[in-house]
Amino acid sequence: MGISYYDPIWDALKRDKQVSISVNRALHPRIIKAVKKRKWLDVGYKIIIEPRIATLSHAREDSKLTFFLTHSLTAEDL
Numbered sequence: 475m476g477i478s479y480y481d482p483i484w485d486a487l488k489r490d491k492q493v494s495i496s497v498n499r500a501l502h503p504r505i506i507k508a509v510k511k512r513k514w515l516d517v518g519y520k521i522i523i524e525p526r527i528a529t530l531s532h533a534r535e536d537s538k539l540t541f542f543l544t545h546s547l548t549a550e551d552l
């Protein structure tokens with residue numbers, strides 16, 4: 475996996491579970507898609523948190539874009 479402009483956002487999410495950035499609203503869809511892709515490609519992170527799964531969500535408020543990362547157990551683990 476190569477280096478991406480969005481790696482710092484994903485790395486901060488893994489560490490802090492919440493990241494807010496301020497960026498032009500027109501770029502929000504692109505950034506959301508890119509961060510989702512970083513999460514999807516990070517197989518090492520998936521192995522580390524197993525048997526939990528990570529869920530990525532976001533909220534928008536004007537130019538502020540906030541990502542949230544939550545962990546939960548899968549249905550098979552209950």
